[in-house]
Amino acid sequence: MRDESPQLVERLRAGEPAAFREMVECYQRDVYALAYDLCGNHHDAEDLSQEVFIKAFRAIGSFRADAKLGSWLYRITMNAHIDNKRRKPVQLVSIDARDDDEAQPSERSLEFAASGARPDQTAGAARFQVDVENALDALSTQERAVFVLRHYHDMKIGEISQSLSIAEGTVKSLLFRSMRKLRDRLAHYGDEVGDLA
Amino acid sequence: MTTCDRYQAWMVEALYGELDDARRAEFEAHLAGCADCAAAMHELRTTAGLMSRRRRPDPGAEYWNGYWQKLQQRVAREDSTFVDASRFARRRSLGSWGYRVAAVVALLAAGAWIGRTVLAPTPNPAPVVATTTPDSTPRALAAHQPSQDTTAAPAPEVAQPRREPAPIDAPAGEPAPARDVPVENESPAVLASQSEAHRYIERSQLLLLAVMNGDPADSTAFDIHKQRAGELVSVASSVREGSDDRRVQELVAQLELILREIAHIEQGSDADAVELIRSRVDREGVLLRINVEQMRSAKPTQTDGAID
Numbered sequence: 368m369r370d371e372s373p374q375l376v377e378r379l380r381a382g383e384p385a386a387f388r389e390m391v392e393c394y395q396r397d398v399y400a401l402a403y404d405l406c407g408n409h410h411d412a413e414d415l416s417q418e419v420f421i422k423a424f425r426a427i428g429s430f431r432a433d434a435k436l437g438s439w440l441y442r443i444t445m446n447a448h449i450d451n452k453r454r455k456p457v458q459l460v461s462i463d464a465r466d467d468d469e470a471q472p473s474e475r476s477l478e479f480a481a482s483g484a485r486p487d488q489t490a491g492a493a494r495f496q497v498d499v500e501n502a503l504d505a506l507s508t509q510e511r512a513v514f515v516l517r518h519y520h521d522m523k524i525g526e527i528s529q530s531l532s533i534a535e536g537t538v539k540s541l542l543f544r545s546m547r548k549l550r551d552r553l554a555h556y557g558d559e560v561g562d563l564a
Numbered sequence: 565m566t567t568c569d570r571y572q573a574w575m576v577e578a579l580y581g582e583l584d585d586a587r588r589a590e591f592e593a594h595l596a597g598c599a600d601c602a603a604a605m606h607e608l609r610t611t612a613g614l615m616s617r618r619r620r621p622d623p624g625a626e627y628w629n630g631y632w633q634k635l636q637q638r639v640a641r642e643d644s645t646f647v648d649a650s651r652f653a654r655r656r657s658l659g660s661w662g663y664r665v666a667a668v669v670a671l672l673a674a675g676a677w678i679g680r681t682v683l684a685p686t687p688n689p690a691p692v693v694a695t696t697t698p699d700s701t702p703r704a705l706a707a708h709q710p711s712q713d714t715t716a717a718p719a720p721e722v723a724q725p726r727r728e729p730a731p732i733d734a735p736a737g738e739p740a741p742a743r744d745v746p747v748e749n750e751s752p753a754v755l756a757s758q759s760e761a762h763r764y765i766e767r768s769q770l771l772l773l774a775v776m777n778g779d780p781a782d783s784t785a786f787d788i789h790k791q792r793a794g795e796l797v798s799v800a801s802s803v804r805e806g807s808d809d810r811r812v813q814e815l816v817a818q819l820e821l822i823l824r825e826i827a828h829i830e831q832g833s834d835a836d837a838v839e840l841i842r843s844r845v846d847r848e849g850v851l852l853r854i855n856v857e858q859m860r861s862a863k864p865t866q867t868d869g870a871i872d
């Protein structure tokens with residue numbers, strides 16, 4: 368998440384409409400990226416990212432001048448996403464049904480193919496992307512939030528703890544658990560990729 | 565905790581380079597001598613490597629160029645005051661003061677309520693309320709016996725529990741209203757739905773208190789909590805629809821979301837999930853809202869029959 372200029376923050380706090388457009392254009396990609404990582408599809412990510420900017424606009428009076436705008440937007444994104452997930456009725460999906468879904472070309476794979484896949488990508492690579500998204504879907508809301516913040520958005524465990532208002536030990540526990548679940552879901556890829564380092 | 569458990573707890577920090585130098589050296593020394601931990605760490609690194617290969621599709625330049633416009637269109641649909649940013653800031657400021665004043669009033673009211681109901685001296689179980697008429701006929705008796713000749717010989721005094729005094733000015737021929745009937749005129753159906761809503765809120769309050777104060781490791785107790793939460797969730801919509809009070813509806817809806825979380829705790833007593841629920845209850849001030857609603861709903865009742 369990029370750093371903002373102090374002037375932009377001041378103008379935002381003063382309620383200058385042009386400053387909001389500036390903020391949106393500055394952070395739209397970052398907020399969308401986090402929203403996509405949390406939701407796993409473009410439609411929900413777009414909806415969530417817009418919701419974040421609207422909430423930020425309405426709550427700018429509560430933004431502390433010494434806080435980081437980017438972190439604040441991240442926090443709004445996380446809270447809005449978790450609230451949205453709580454509001455939606457719980458969907459019970461059997462393990463068998465999930466496996467059946469994965470066996471079919473899903474909407475996600477079509478979306479990926481349409482917007483992200485390069486012409487030279489093999490079917491295997493596209494399949495891998497779908498498997499990874501499905502593995503993320505298998506995480507709970509909190510596990511996924513903690514994992515994507517640490518893994519894709521480079522937030523430290525302490526920062527995640529503050530953003531989500533949960534203990535650092537809980538963040539570590541959620542992170543460890545999410546890694547184990549992802550490992551189980553992607554076990555068939557073995558050591559194909561090699562070490563992170 | 566075994567030695568390996570200790571290092572397992574460090575694995576995610578090690579994976580993301582968050583161990584300080586001393587712990588990292590200790591961790592690596594342990595891995596060098598522990599095949600199990602080394603294998604577990606290797607698996608974590610492999611998984612992290614796989615996840616790093618994930619690519620996020622980019623919607624494209626055209627999408628980003630039109631993002632602001634789409635946002636404006638949505639805002640226009642949702643709120644026509646979007647363009648007046650300063651109003652939001654002012655509203656927020658006023659809102660903050662409003663919340664503070666409301667919180668102070670709620671605390672004062674809570675104190676008064678506690679003082680009246682909890683700390684008040686226990687009433688005499690059967691005090692004698694002698695409400696005699698000039699002709700020595702108890703007024704209550706007169707009220708309930710309109711056809712009785714009030715000039716008859718004096719009747720014995722009527723001793724009634726303090727909580728159910730008879731009204732002193734009930735017109736002859738009309739039954740005395742019940743002691744606990746609210747002053748406002750409301751239909752029995754409305755009263756029934758309000759009562760149902762308040763019972764629901766009270767049951768939810770008890771459950772939340774149990775979750776907030778219970779031992780997360782007690783899986784038996786949490787199984788009961790989950791079951792009760794599920795029962796409450798199943799009737800939440802009917803309770804909400806049965807009430808015509810917006811604040812009650814909102815509170816029931818808020819409770820429903822939290823109860824749903826409790827009902828869907830995955831296994832026994834998932835400590836992380838419980839902590840998240842607790843922090844949410846704290847953050848949203850749910851218990852305070854319940855207290856405020858209970859005080860608000862404690863409508864004034866007719867005063868005890870005064871003694872002339």
